[in-house]
Amino acid sequence: MNGELSERRRLILKLVIQEYIDGSVPIASELLVRKYGLAVSSATIRSELAALEELGYLTHLHTSAGRVPTDAGYRFFVENLMDRTALTLTEQRMIRHQFHQVRTELDQWIQLAGAVLARTAQNASVVTAPRAYQARFKHLELISIHETTxxxxxxxxxxxxxxxxxxxxxxxxxxxxxxxxxxxxxRWADGTVERIRDGVHDRDVSDALEVHVTDVVIRSMEWFEDQLNSGIHSDGLMEVLSQPEFAKVARIRQIVEILQGGRGLGPLIPRALASDGVQVVIGGEHGHDDMREYSVVLTRYGIDGEVAGVVGVIGPTRMAYPRAISAVRYIANIMSDLLGVFYNGENTRY
Amino acid sequence: MNGELSERRRLILKLVIQEYIDGSVPIASELLVRKYGLAVSSATIRSELAALEELGYLTHLHTSAGRVPTDAGYRFFVENLMDRTALTLTEQRMIRHQFHQVRTELDQWIQLAGAVLARTAQNASVVTAPRAYQARFKHLELISIHETTxxxxxxxxxxxxxxxxxxxxxxxxxxxxxxxxxxxxxRWADGTVERIRDGVHDRDVSDALEVHVTDVVIRSMEWFEDQLNSGIHSDGLMEVLSQPEFAKVARIRQIVEILQGGRGLGPLIPRALASDGVQVVIGGEHGHDDMREYSVVLTRYGIDGEVAGVVGVIGPTRMAYPRAISAVRYIANIMSDLLGVFYNGENTRY
DNA sequence: GGTTGGCACTCACACACTGCAAGTGCCAAC
DNA sequence: GTTGGCACTTGCAGTGTGTGAGTGCCAACC
Structure with a gap:
């Protein structure tokens, strides 16, 4: 997958993809020579481009158009060519600062993670709340609201x-x-649904309220376990719409539907939860027709064996992968750290 | 405002607006005569249309285009002309049924209200969570999560x-x-922020945790009171985008920004909270440039003097006002009833 | 064999032109 | 006040055309 290409071809492919990613305009042989002062003529580049096209890494829409990466091209780029950058220190500091300000509330972490990710990667973001692998009872409270309520x-x-x-x-x-x-x-301290459910049979409960509470708790916990993959928060619609891909109304509808309905996004969540490291799924690799023109960069965050959620970025296949990947990785680390505080009481004190 | 127009002009204006609302195509004199079998010729209608235009209720974009309502036209329609319809019984039953299924959880009511409203009115919806007019302490719980956390x-x-x-x-x-x-x-039962804050000075607290908890509670309650107007949930982006107004990308951006940022929507919430009945704000009436092409139908729900929120619909000025108004009114009633159960324990039992 | 300049060829895109259909506004007649 | 007739305006769809960008190929060269 790596030795196949000569050094020069690798360079050219890399340049084409980088240029295309930030300009979104098909790349011509001439431009590469001029902009990067290559030591060969455009004709040579043309023949190399033709070869890269033959190998399936590039295409062009019509004869007189510049080259555009294919899904395979992006894949090769992500795997072998791209520079592994990180966010700048300034950016990192700004992001940490924002999280510091809302340190105490879980919902706000999630919201903030989505917002920051979207702004940083200039694409839409996807965040799921951290969930334990198995629901475990912690505490319940009954509060009289009004007479019988x-x-x-x-x-x-x-x-x-x-x-x-x-x-x-x-x-x-x-x-x-x-x-x-x-x-x-x-009675239920740290119990799983099973234990609570079994406990019901073991004793004879006569109090109507107790029966009802038990029932509600069991159903809530079951529902919780069912919902592990759902509850996808998304943000950054505005950011992703600023990408030139969305100059056509049909395209906007498509992304809105993907983000709101979670269609096409759903299957990726369990996959990301089950894997280590950042997952990148590019265009046709989704195997889902609606997603053929979108890429997703996802990773798990949380504490091993305890609790996990997913953060990610979604946008057109022409995505700034290096940046998206580092942003996703950075945010995931922050979220993991925050959860660490929550679970293990590390670091911060008042 | 009412006797100004002859019966015939009122009829013509009503027909023009109704036709335009459901076709979104400028209305020609010829069409009115043909479709409604009016007893006069199209030339007569034309002179009436010209008169209605003179009065400011209609315009046309260019000489050879049919008539289109102005904001003033819609206003007159809403105030004097439109049929006050209600949702059909079937629709009402379906909606009630859906609410019945999620009866126990507040967040879900809000989400459902937004979804139902959007689908029913074929426009975007806006819902705020019910809020007490003043934060009052009810209960707090401290749960040991892990060692010092x-x-x-x-x-x-x-x-x-x-x-x-x-x-x-x-x-x-x-x-x-x-x-x-x-x-x-x-100590704090049913207390307002002021009472809790005053209480701090009255006693000498030495326990660090107690001090911290007090601080967090006060800040939370203050934050809560600050946030009364915010926390606008919106839904139905997909529905509103199906309106032909959003065939242009610029227009889509605009509505997305309005819905996400709440810009232009914010000032309406307190107004709706302060008034009785359904509020309709049409286009230019917003006095906000970004909102000049949108109408909002809003109403308060809740329990007088106790707790209130807002539900509403937002869409292009060419909105099916009768339907939007009845949908908003119906959903508001349902939400009020649900809150009634919550607060006063009426109706339902397990 | 790789590299190069030259050149024909191919498209997309912007632009102008055209004819058509839809509707209005006006007027003279009733 | 109402009507038919008619000139006039305008958007829109369809068509044609020129232009520029960029490729593919080839023969010549190193």
Whole structure:
């Protein structure tokens, strides 16, 4: 995959792709010679370009148009050619600063990660909330809202919070609710759904509210486990629309649909959760027709064996891969660190 | 505002606007005569149209184009001409059914309201979460997550939940945390920010964690009151893009920016919160240049004096006002009912 | 064999031109 | 006040054309 190409061809391919990525205009032989002061004439470049086209790395739309990378070309670029850059220190500092300012709230991390990623990579971003691999009960609280209305707040082991309202048949004073909550917290501490479910059969519960609470908790936890792949937050529609690919209305509709519906994006999440490192899926590699003109750069973040989520960038195949990859990697590290604080209480103190 | 126009002119204006709303094509005199079998000739209609144009209710883009309503025309239509329809019973039943299925979770109501509204009115929708007029403390919980890491869950009177992580300098066992939480819950029950803030000065608190928790709670509640107008959820981008107005890319950008940034939308929320009934703001009436080509139909929902939010529809000025208004009104009623259950424990039981 | 200049060839794109269809505005007649 | 007739305006779709960018090929050269 590597020795196949002569040094010169590798260089030319790299230049073509880099130029195309930042100009979005098909690249001509003439331009390469002029702009990079190559020591050969444009005719030579033309024959090299023709060879690269023969190998499947480039195409052109019509005879008199410059070259454009194919999916295979981008793939080769990502794998073998591109410079592995990082974000500048200034950028890193600015990003860290922003995260520092919202340090305490999980939802805001997610939102911020999406916003920063979109701005940094100039494309749309995708973020899923960190999820434990398995729902584990942490805490529940029953709060009397108004006479027979009770608010159930369920905290899971990974910090997920779910709220539900329950309407009782009789008025329950707050201290009765608190006692029930304390009993259940004690009984279910760190329990999985299975354990809680099994516990129901082992004892004979007569209190209607307790039965109902148990039911709601079990259903919430089951629902949680079902939803592991969903809940994709996306941001940066405006940023991705600034890419020249979206000069046509049909194209805009397409990306909006992908981002909102999550169609075509869904299958990538479990894959990213299951792999290490940054995943890059380019155009046709999706095997999904709607995604043929889009690339996705995704990676997992979180704490091994405990909790994980996914952050990524989506945009046209003509994407600034080096930058997208470093941005995604950097944000994923930040998110992992933040979760580390949450889980293990490292670093920061008040 | 009403007696100014002859019966015939009112009819013609109404027909023009209705036709234009559902066809989005400028309306010709000929068409009106043919389609509605009017008893006069097209020349007569033409002179009436010219008169309506003179009065400022219609325009045309060039000599040989049909008539198009002006903002004033739409305004007159909404105020005096349109049929006050309601959603069909079938639609109402379907919508109620959907809400019934997610009855227990607040976030889902909001999301569903947005989705339903967008689909029903074929435009973008705007929903804000229900907020109490003033933040009132309801309950807080301190949960030991891991050694020195503590999760603070704050429940406000209107059901809003905020979570924050706190890192202590020393390890705090759960039962110590629970005792502290119980003490604070007792002390702050139903308190406003002012009361909590004043309480701080009245006593001498030495425990570092207690100081920190107090600080976080106060800041959260202040932040909450600051944020009353923000937190605008929007949905239905896809629906609004299906309107023919968005055949041009520039126009799409505009609506995306309005929906995401909330620019131009912000000022409307407090206005809607402060008024009764459905508010309709048409095009230039916004007094905001970016909004000159958009109309917004908004209304408050909630419980008087307790808690309120806003639901609405936004789309091009050529909007199906009767339908948008009835959809908004219907959804607002449903949301109010749901909140009623939450606050007063009416209706439903398990 | 690789490299080069020269040149014919191919398209996309911008531009102007044209004819057509849709509608209006006006007017004289009723 | 209403009507038919007619001139006039304008958008729009279709067509033709010139231009510029860039390739592919080839014969000559090193």
């Amino acid at each position: 009770v608010l159930l707040v369920l905290v899971l082991h990974d910090g997920t919070i779910r709220q539900q309202t329950i309407v009782c048949d009789v008025v329950r004073p707050q201290d009765e609710l608190s006692r029930l909550a304390a009993r259940l917290n004690d | 503590v999760l603070l869950v704050l429940v406000l009177h209107d059901g809003t939940i905020r979570q924050q992580t706190i890192v202590c300098d020393v390890v705090r066992p759960q039962d110590e945390l629970s005792r502290l939480a119980a003490r604070l819950n007792d």
